[in-house]
Amino acid sequence: MHVTPALRFTAEQRLDDGVLEREFVLGGSSGTPDASGTPDTSGIPGILWTPASDAVPPAPLILLGHPGGLRRMYPRLVGRARHSAAEGFATATIELPGTGDRPPLPVVQQARADVRQALQAGGPVGADVIDALILPLVEQGVPEWRATLDALLALPGIGGPVGYSGGVISIGVRLAVTEPRIVAAGLFAGSFVPRTILDEARRVTIPLHVLLQWDDEGNDRQAALDLFDAFGSPEKTLEANMGGHTGVPPHAGEAAARFFERHLKRPVT
Amino acid sequence: MHVTPALRFTAEQRLDDGVLEREFVLGGSSGTPDASGTPDTSGIPGILWTPASDAVPPAPLILLGHPGGLRRMYPRLVGRARHSAAEGFATATIELPGTGDRPPLPVVQQARADVRQALQAGGPVGADVIDALILPLVEQGVPEWRATLDALLALPGIGGPVGYSGGVISIGVRLAVTEPRIVAAGLFAGSFVPRTILDEARRVTIPLHVLLQWDDEGNDRQAALDLFDAFGSPEKTLEANMGGHTGVPPHAGEAAARFFERHLKRPVT
Numbered sequence: 001m002h003v004t005p006a007l008r009f010t011a012e013q014r015l016d017d018g019v020l021e022r023e024f025v026l027g028g029s030s031g032t033p034d035a036s037g038t039p040d041t042s043g044i045p046g047i048l049w050t051p052a053s054d055a056v057p058p059a060p061l062i063l064l065g066h067p068g069g070l071r072r073m074y075p076r077l078v079g080r081a082r083h084s085a086a087e088g089f090a091t092a093t094i095e096l097p098g099t100g101d102r103p104p105l106p107v108v109q110q111a112r113a114d115v116r117q118a119l120q121a122g123g124p125v126g127a128d129v130i131d132a133l134i135l136p137l138v139e140q141g142v143p144e145w146r147a148t149l150d151a152l153l154a155l156p157g158i159g160g161p162v163g164y165s166g167g168v169i170s171i172g173v174r175l176a177v178t179e180p181r182i183v184a185a186g187l188f189a190g191s192f193v194p195r196t197i198l199d200e201a202r203r204v205t206i207p208l209h210v211l212l213q214w215d216d217e218g219n220d221r222q223a224a225l226d227l228f229d230a231f232g233s234p235e236k237t238l239e240a241n242m243g244g245h246t247g248v249p250p251h252a253g254e255a256a257a258r259f260f261e262r263h264l265k266r267p268v269t
Numbered sequence: 270m271h272v273t274p275a276l277r278f279t280a281e282q283r284l285d286d287g288v289l290e291r292e293f294v295l296g297g298s299s300g301t302p303d304a305s306g307t308p309d310t311s312g313i314p315g316i317l318w319t320p321a322s323d324a325v326p327p328a329p330l331i332l333l334g335h336p337g338g339l340r341r342m343y344p345r346l347v348g349r350a351r352h353s354a355a356e357g358f359a360t361a362t363i364e365l366p367g368t369g370d371r372p373p374l375p376v377v378q379q380a381r382a383d384v385r386q387a388l389q390a391g392g393p394v395g396a397d398v399i400d401a402l403i404l405p406l407v408e409q410g411v412p413e414w415r416a417t418l419d420a421l422l423a424l425p426g427i428g429g430p431v432g433y434s435g436g437v438i439s440i441g442v443r444l445a446v447t448e449p450r451i452v453a454a455g456l457f458a459g460s461f462v463p464r465t466i467l468d469e470a471r472r473v474t475i476p477l478h479v480l481l482q483w484d485d486e487g488n489d490r491q492a493a494l495d496l497f498d499a500f501g502s503p504e505k506t507l508e509a510n511m512g513g514h515t516g517v518p519p520h521a522g523e524a525a526a527r528f529f530e531r532h533l534k535r536p537v538t
Contacts, residue, residue: 214498214507228509236510238510239507239508239509240508242503242505249504254527255527258520
C-alpha cells in the first residue's frame with residue numbers, strides 16, 4: 001500500500017475561454033528547509049486544466065505527455081488543454097524527472113550528450129545509450145504519473161476514465177501496461193525505444209491511436225512501424241502524415257480528439 | 270476532342286432517408302440490335318445517388334470505386350452513398366470492365382486464375398501476372414470513369430470539386446494523375462500494383478487519404494507501405510487499422526468522410 005503524496009495548488013487563473021488552469025506541486029515541501037537545513041525541492045510541478053462549465057458528471061481526464069520542460073512546452077500544452085476542455089475533458093501534466101526546474105539526472109544528461117555525438121558522427125544510436133536516455137525517465141516518471149493520478153482523481157469534478165496522450169512513448173507504453181485506470185492512449189511514434197519497452201508493448205491491450213510523422217528527422221520510420229506492429233492491442237490505429245517531427249497537421253489532432261471521445265466518454269444515459 | 274457518350278437513366282427510387290438513387294447506362298444502346306443484328310450491350314451500367322434536399326449550390330461529387338461486380342457490391346456502395354449524402358455529397362459508381370453484367374475480359378480472367386494458382390502454391394504473384402490482372406482495368410476503366418464524369422457534371426444539381434474513393438487502387442492512381450477535376454482521393458491500400466502504376470504514383474500531387482488494413486490477407490503490407498511512400502503528394506495520410514481486408518472499422522470510414530469534407534466542400538461565403 002502506498003500513501004498518495006499531497007497535491008498543493010500554487011497558482012490559479014481563468015483563461016479567456018473559461019478554462020480553469022491550476023498549477024500544482026505534488027509532494028515535496030515547496031522549498032522549506034528539511035531537518036538537515038537543505039531546501040526540499042523534490043516536489044513535482046504540474047498543471048491541471050478543467051472545462052469552463054462544471055458538467056454534472058465528473059469530467060474524464062487526459063494526461064498530457066510531453067518531452068520534458070514544462071515552461072518550454074507550455075504553449076503547446078495549453079493549446080491541447082483548451083481543445084480537450086472544449087470537448088468536456090479535464091487535462092493534466094507534470095514535469096518529467098530531470099527536466100525543467102527539477103534536479104538533473106546525470107545519467108540522462110550523459111546519454112543526451114552521447115546521442116548528439118552519435119548523430120553528429122552519422123552513426124546509429126546504440127541500444128545501451130537509448131536505455132540510459134529513456135529508462136530512468138520511465139522508472140522514475142511512471143510512478144510519478146500514477147501518484148498524480150491518485151491525487152487528481154480524489155479532486156471534485158474529475159472522474160474517470162483516464163487517457164494518456166503523447167510525450168515520451170516509452171512512458172506511455174509502461175503506463176498502458178501497469179496503470180489499469182488508463183483505458184486508451186494516444187501515442188506519438190518514436191524510435192528511441194529501449195528493448196525492454198518493445199517487449200512490454202506486446203502486453204499492451206488498451207485501444208491505441210499512434211501518430212507517426214513520415215519524415216521525422218529524429219526517428220527511424222521502420223523502428224516506429226515495428227513498435228506499432230508489436231503492440232498487443234486488438235484495436236490500434238496508426239496515422240502517418242507527411243512532414244517532420246513538429247509538422248503534425250491540425251486534422252491529426254482532431255482525429256486524436258475523436259479517438260479519446262470514442263473511448264473516454266461514457267454514453268449519455 | 271472527344272464526344273461524351275450519352276447517359277440514360279434506367280431506374281429511379283427514393284430511399285427511406287430521402288436519397289435519390291438513379292441507375293444509369295453510359296453509352297451503348299441498351300440491347301437494341303446494331304447494324305449486324307447483334308444486341309449492343311457495350312453500355313456501362315452505373316448508379317448515381319444525390320442528397321435528399323437539393324442544396325442551392327451544386328453538390329460536390331465523390332466517385333465510389335469498388336473491386337468490380339456492382340450487384341454484389343451494392344449493399345456496401347449504398348451504405349457509403351447514404352453516409353456521403355448525409356454530408357451533402359452526390360456519389361456515383363460504374364461497373365468495372367469485364368465484371369458484373371459486362372462482357373468478360375479474357376486476359377483478366379486468365380490472370381485471376383494465375384493469381385489463385387500462385388497463392389495456392391504459396392508463392393509470390395509475378396509482376397507479369399499483376400500487370401495482366403490490373404492494367405486492362407486501368408487502360409479501359411479510367412477513360413470510362415472520365416466519360417462518366419463528363420456526363421455527370423453536365424447534370425443539374427451536381428457540381429465539383431470531385432473526389433475519388435476506394436476500389437482498385439491502380440485506377441485511383443491513374444485517375445489522380447490524369448483527371449484534373451479530381452482534387453482529392455481516398456484510396457484503399459493494395460499490393461497488386463503494376464510497376465508502371467508505382468511510377469505514376471510519384472506524379473500524384475493531390476491530397477490523399479490511404480487506408481491500410483494491417484493484417485490484410487490479400488495484400489503485402491510492405492508493398493502497400495512502399496506505394497504510400499512513393500506518392501508525390503505533399504499532403505498524404507496513411508491510416509492503418511487492425512484486421513483483414515473487410516474489417517475496416519467504422520471510425521476509419523468517418524475519418525475518410527472528414528478528409529473529403531476538408532477538400533471538397535467550398536467554404537460557405
